[in-house]
Amino acid sequence: GEDVEQSLFLSVREGDSSVINCTYTDSSSTYLYWYKQEPGAGLQLLTYIFSNMDMKQDQRLTVLLNKKDKHLSLRIADTQTGDSAIYFCAEKIDSWGKFQFGAGTQVVVTP
């Protein structure tokens, strides 16, 4: 089946690390993505990981992929108030680029 699941809400203190988790079901997914959506805006691509990788680091962002458990996580180091947004996990589920999104995790950063 095609289903991507995320926890709905995360509260984190400014300066701490945030970890957003995601599980997916399509084992044939080639790429997995993290998008950020701020209020009233479209989706901003943050990072992605190829399915044959375990980890990818990009500045404050670290993506971990456990393909056996179909688990993806996004770690944001030194979380800032500007990181408050909804974060979507997405998997590419066919060769033509159809994306399946999770429902999103709302991250609230408190001072």
Place this chain on the structure above:
Amino acid sequence: DAGVTQSPTHLIKTRGQHVTLRCSPISGHKSVSWYQQVLGQGPQFIFQYYEKEERGRGNFPDRFSARQFPNYSSELNVNALLLGDSALYLCASSVDSHNEQFFGPGTRLTVL
């Protein structure tokens, strides 16, 4: 560089009407995808077009249709609007159908 652009930004329609939403991809991108995002949910795939041909279709009724023009811009048409069609409609473009997708700001459609 201009990103993906969509028009209009907001739209209010009544039940039974039809609507046309427009999208211009990033320059050089040949693939356009459309998504529907209902409040509180993640985007749901509607269509993907590449080189003016439909390459994928999500689980949406035939009231939804789309096309891509020679300049790679795209239109999404929705006929016989229902209250449940109220959503943010997102357009995404990619270099080809296989690469990462970049999203526009969306069109907020309200059906009364």
